Amino acid sequence: MTENVAQPIYDWEGFGFDTRQVHAGEYPDKNSGLRVPPIALSAGYLFDDFDDQVNRFNGSIHWRSDEHPGHGEPGGFSPSEHAPIYSRQGNPTNWVAEERLASLEGGTVSVAVASGQAAISAALFALAQQGEHIVSTGSIYGGTRILFGRSFKRFGIEFDYVWDADDDAEWERAIRPSTKAIYTETIPNPRNDITDLRRIAEVAARHNLPVVVDNTVGTPALIRPFEHGANIVVHSTTKFLTGHGAAVGGAVIDGGNFDWDAAERAGRSYPLITQSSRPGVPSMLDRFGRGAYARAVRESVVNDIGPTLSPLHGFLLHQGMETLSLRMERHVTSSLRVAAWLEQQPEVLSVDYAGLPSSPLHELAVRNYGADDAGRGRTGSVFGVTVRGGVDGARALVNGVRVFSRMTGIGDTRSMIIHPLTSTHGTFSPEINERLGITPGLLRLSVGLESADDLIRDLRSALDRVAAL
Ligand SMILES: Cc1ncc(COP(=O)(O)O)c(C=O)c1O
Numbered sequence: 001m002t003e004n005v006a007q008p009i010y011d012w013e014g015f016g017f018d019t020r021q022v023h024a025g026e027y028p029d030k031n032s033g034l035r036v037p038p039i040a041l042s043a044g045y046l047f048d049d050f051d052d053q054v055n056r057f058n059g060s061i062h063w064r065s066d067e068h069p070g071h072g073e074p075g076g077f078s079p080s081e082h083a084p085i086y087s088r089q090g091n092p093t094n095w096v097a098e099e100r101l102a103s104l105e106g107g108t109v110s111v112a113v114a115s116g117q118a119a120i121s122a123a124l125f126a127l128a129q130q131g132e133h134i135v136s137t138g139s140i141y142g143g144t145r146i147l148f149g150r151s152f153k154r155f156g157i158e159f160d161y162v163w164d165a166d167d168d169a170e171w172e173r174a175i176r177p178s179t180k181a182i183y184t185e186t187i188p189n190p191r192n193d194i195t196d197l198r199r200i201a202e203v204a205a206r207h208n209l210p211v212v213v214d215n216t217v218g219t220p221a222l223i224r225p226f227e228h229g230a231n232i233v234v235h236s237t238t239k240f241l242t243g244h245g246a247a248v249g250g251a252v253i254d255g256g257n258f259d260w261d262a263a264e265r266a267g268r269s270y271p272l273i274t275q276s277s278r279p280g281v282p283s284m285l286d287r288f289g290r291g292a293y294a295r296a297v298r299e300s301v302v303n304d305i306g307p308t309l310s311p312l313h314g315f316l317l318h319q320g321m322e323t324l325s326l327r328m329e330r331h332v333t334s335s336l337r338v339a340a341w342l343e344q345q346p347e348v349l350s351v352d353y354a355g356l357p358s359s360p361l362h363e364l365a366v367r368n369y370g371a372d373d374a375g376r377g378r379t380g381s382v383f384g385v386t387v388r389g390g391v392d393g394a395r396a397l398v399n400g401v402r403v404f405s406r407m408t409g410i411g412d413t414r415s416m417i418i419h420p421l422t423s424t425h426g427t428f429s430p431e432i433n434e435r436l437g438i439t440p441g442l443l444r445l446s447v448g449l450e451s452a453d454d455l456i457r458d459l460r461s462a463l464d465r466v467a468a469l
Pocket of ligand 1: 217
């Protein structure tokens with residue numbers, strides 16, 4: 001291996017979140033001393049000689065973990081990390097983003113991919129195959145529900161939904177012998193109806209199932225699902241992590257805390273992780289221990305299907321994460337101001353923000369997300385508001401804003417507004433939308449980094465149009 005290939009030289013374990021978001025994953029550039037990890041635009045990599053090529057392809061140079069201990073993970077690096085072959089499997093720019101994100105989430109290894117949808121797909125394809133089954137909580141991002149009901153269905157993987165995550169009987173009815181994972185989100189949108197991850201993790205543990213959590217809206221700055229018993233985290237890095245609305249991306253993070261052997265013994269088989277793929281090659285679990293799942297995602301799913309993150313976007317991602325906690329602080333502070341103010345407006349019927357004392361989820365919000373000085377839970381910056389007048393009221397509000405952008409998307413520096421019933425949830429049946437609380441007057445807000453005073457003024461002048469109906 002050449003000296004210049006990325007080798008993390010710092011052990012950032014034990015350092016604070018703000019330090020790790022700036023430094024984790026960085027590596028020294030011995031050629032030119034560049035301080036900012038550069039954009040490595042190369043589809044392939046030079047092999048030193050014939051044997052180096054052989055060893056990189058069969059992966060043997062990195063099977064033994066102690067030679068190259070990676071970020072907090074006993075499993076060491078896989079061939080595509082730090083002894084790369086081709087950029088579909090890995091790229092030095094993306095490694096920075098991957099290690100930084102693994103460090104922030106407190107996981108072992110992460111895999112960056114081209115979008116949030118790609119992350120969810122890769123995460124679950126590594127666990128389930130045709131004829132198998134996954135249980136999801138009911139309130140999840142609309143695009144994910146469409147992905148599950150369309151593409152996963154066509155591949156023969158079925159989903160059942162649990163609507164009341166506190167209801168053990170509902171879980172027991174949904175989980176089958178062929179179930180391979182439980183899927184949920186930290187802060188679902190549009191209604192900020194947060195989940196009690198610990199309860200879900202307890203149910204999963206009873207059934208030897210890994211819990212996969214989409215932490216796009218929560219972000220590791222507000223909640224780290226592995227601390228609540230989750231096993232795998234996925235992200236649309238398009239949102240808060242990259243942070244500026246410019247680059248689509250995604251990531252899968254391995255918590256390194258799921259006992260694949262115990263699951264296998266209990267009759268739940270995960271062949272990509274626990275079984276050898278060809279004679280003479282040990283299983284991912286034998287080779288990579290606590291990083292085995294992420295290696296299965298990278299080498300057995302992403303490498304096959306090819307949703308690779310461009311290094312340009314990998315750069316924007318690792319740079320975006322440097323300011324994550326600062327941005328999230330402002331996102332949450334402004335959201336709490338806007339949400340509490342909205343509740344007082346005569347044109348507003350309700351505000352769905354779990355952290356507000358008026359929410360039935362307030363106690364859970366404070367427990368899992370901490371409280372501000374006024375005792376309100378810090379549950380992110382994406383939430384719902386329902387105005388008087390149904391669709392007409394919603395239209396008046398959307399048409400009346402200037403600072404808020406009328407667009408789909410969340411987690412940008414810019415504030416955004418959208419009408420879920422006619423957009424993100426437009427293809428769902430009336431029954432599903434009723435269960436999800438997607439009503440004609442509901443709007444989704446994503447509060448950005450503008451001045452909260454300006455956001456409130458903007459909403460007030462738009463609400464005047466609602467009042468005039
Ligand atoms: C919670 C959540 N997960 C996943 C996705 C999909 O991410 P992407 O648009 O990056 O594919 C989104 C997109 O809005 C999302 O909000």
